[in-house]
Amino acid sequence: MTAGAAGADGADGDAGAVGASDRAGAGRTDRADVIVVGAGIAGLVAAEAVYRAGRSVLVIEARDRVGGRMRSVGDANGAIELGATWFWANESAVIALVDRLGVDTFDQFSSGDALFEPGRRRMSGVPGVGDARRFTAGAGDLAGRLAARLPPGSVRLGSPVVALEVDDDEVRVRTAHGEHRARHAVVALPPPLVAERIAITPQPPAALAEKVVRTQVWMGEMTKAVAVYPEAFWRDEGLSGLVMSHQGPFREIHDHSGPHGSPSAVFGFAPSASFVGVDEIAIAEAFTAQLVRLFGGRAARPSRVDVVDWSRESWTTPARPHPERSTAGYGDPVFAVPVGGRLHWASTETATRFAGHVEGAIRSGLRAADAVVGALAGA
Ligand SMILES: Cc1cc2nc3c(=O)[nH]c(=O)nc-3n(C[C@H](O)[C@H](O)[C@H](O)COP(=O)(O)OP(=O)(O)OC[C@H]3O[C@@H](n4cnc5c(N)ncnc54)[C@H](O)[C@@H]3O)c2cc1C
Numbered sequence: 001m002t003a004g005a006a007g008a009d010g011a012d013g014d015a016g017a018v019g020a021s022d023r024a025g026a027g028r029t030d031r032a033d034v035i036v037v038g039a040g041i042a043g044l045v046a047a048e049a050v051y052r053a054g055r056s057v058l059v060i061e062a063r064d065r066v067g068g069r070m071r072s073v074g075d076a077n078g079a080i081e082l083g084a085t086w087f088w089a090n091e092s093a094v095i096a097l098v099d100r101l102g103v104d105t106f107d108q109f110s111s112g113d114a115l116f117e118p119g120r121r122r123m124s125g126v127p128g129v130g131d132a133r134r135f136t137a138g139a140g141d142l143a144g145r146l147a148a149r150l151p152p153g154s155v156r157l158g159s160p161v162v163a164l165e166v167d168d169d170e171v172r173v174r175t176a177h178g179e180h181r182a183r184h185a186v187v188a189l190p191p192p193l194v195a196e197r198i199a200i201t202p203q204p205p206a207a208l209a210e211k212v213v214r215t216q217v218w219m220g221e222m223t224k225a226v227a228v229y230p231e232a233f234w235r236d237e238g239l240s241g242l243v244m245s246h247q248g249p250f251r252e253i254h255d256h257s258g259p260h261g262s263p264s265a266v267f268g269f270a271p272s273a274s275f276v277g278v279d280e281i282a283i284a285e286a287f288t289a290q291l292v293r294l295f296g297g298r299a300a301r302p303s304r305v306d307v308v309d310w311s312r313e314s315w316t317t318p319a320r321p322h323p324e325r326s327t328a329g330y331g332d333p334v335f336a337v338p339v340g341g342r343l344h345w346a347s348t349e350t351a352t353r354f355a356g357h358v359e360g361a362i363r364s365g366l367r368a369a370d371a372v373v374g375a376l377a378g379a
Pocket residue numbers: 037038039040041042043060061062063066067068069070082083084085086087159160161162188189190193197198218219220222224310315316346347348349356357358359361
C-alpha cells in the first residue's frame with residue numbers, strides 16, 4: 001500500500017483551488033456592498049447571488065481552498081470525495097445549481113449484495129443510499145465553478161476572520177491581514193465555529209448566542225477514509241460494496257468508484273471518537289484491515305488511501321465542542337434575524353429544510369442573499 005493520508009487541508013490535487021481567488025490580500029482594506037465570510041457552498045451561493053443582483057461582493061476564506069466540507073481530490077475523469085458525496089432527486093436547489101453550472105452527475109453504484117458485520121452476513125436487495133447521485137468532477141468542483149463566476153480577486157483565501165463589528169452604517173470585517181468594510185455581511189460557517197473564533201460587536205442577543213454555541217457541526221465528528229484499487233474486484237463477486245458494521249471501526253462502507261467504475265474505490269465512515277490519538281496512517285491501515293476482513297486478500301493492496309478526520313479540521317469543527325451540542329437548533333428562527341440588522345447567517349446548520357445536506361447549505365445561502373439584496377434595495 002502506498003498509504004496516502006489526505007489529512008489536513010492543502011493536499012496536492014485538491015479540486016477546490018480557483019484561479020479567480022487571491023491569497024490573503026495582505027494589508028489591503030477593501031469595501032464592498034456585501035462581505036461573505038466562508039467560501040463553502042453556502043457562502044459561494046450567497047456571494048454569486050448577490051453579484052448577480054448587481055452588488056459588489058468579497059468572500060473571505062480561512063483555508064487555502066474553496067468548498068469547505070465539499071472537498072474532492074482527482075480530476076474531471078474521476079474524483080474522490082473526502083467530504084460531501086451524494087445528492088438526491090428531491091433536492092431541488094442542488095439540481096437547479098447543477099443544471100445552471102452545467103455539471104455532469106451519475107448514479108451511485110448499488111447493484112449486488114450488501115454485507116453486514118459481525119459475521120459477514122450477505123443480503124440482497126438492501127437499498128443503501130437509495131437514488132443517490134454523485135458529481136462526476138467532484139463536489140468541490142461546484143464550489144470552484146461558483147467562485148470562478150465572481151470577478152477576479154473577489155475570493156480571498158488564507159484569511160481567517162477574527163472579528164466582526166456592526167454599527168449603524170456598516171460592518172467591519174477583521175482578519176489577521178487587515179480590515180474590510182461592507183454594508184452587510186453574511187457569516188457562512190458552522191455557527192459554533194463563529195462562537196469559538198470570531199468576536200462579534202455588539203454581542204448577539206442571548207437567545208441567538210445560546211443556539212450558536214450549542215449547534216452541532218453536521219458530520220464534524222466523523223472520519224472518512226477512501227481506498228482506491230486498480231479494479232472494483234468486489235463487484236466481480238456480486239457485492240455492491242455496501243457494508244453496515246456493528247464491529248467497526250468503520251460503521252458504514254460504500255462503493256466510491258467513478259462513473260464507469262474508474263477510479264475504483266470504496267469509502268468508509270467512522271466516528272472520530274474511535275480514533276482519538278491515532279494518526280492518519282494508522283487509521284488508513286485500520287480501514288484496509290477491515291476491508292480485507294470483508295472483501296478478502298485483494299483488498300490488502302490499495303493504490304492509495306485518503307483519510308480525513310473532520311473533527312481535527314479546525315475550520316470545520318470547534319476544538320472544544322459544547323458538551324450538550326445537538327442538531328435540535330438546526331434552522332432555528334433566530335438564524336433568520338441579522339445581528340444589528342447587518343450581520344446575516346448562512347451555513348447548512350441554519351437551513352429550515354434539508355439542514356446538514358448540501359441542499360440545506362445552498363438554501364441557506366440563497367435565503368441570506370435574498371435578505372441582503374432586499375435590505376440594500378430598501379436602504
Ligand atoms: C465527511 C462528510 C460527508 C458528507 N456527505 C454529504 C453527502 O453525501 N451529501 C450531502 O448533502 N451533504 C454531505 N455532507 C455535508 C455537506 O458537506 C455540508 O452540508 C455542506 O458542505 C456545508 O456547506 P456550508 O457552506 O454550510 O459549510 P462549510 O462547507 O463548512 O463552509 C464553511 C467555510 O467557512 C470557512 N471558515 C471557517 N472559519 C472561518 C473564519 N474564521 N474565517 C473565514 N472563513 C472561515 C471554512 O474554511 C469553510 O470553507 C458531508 C459532510 C462531511 C464532512
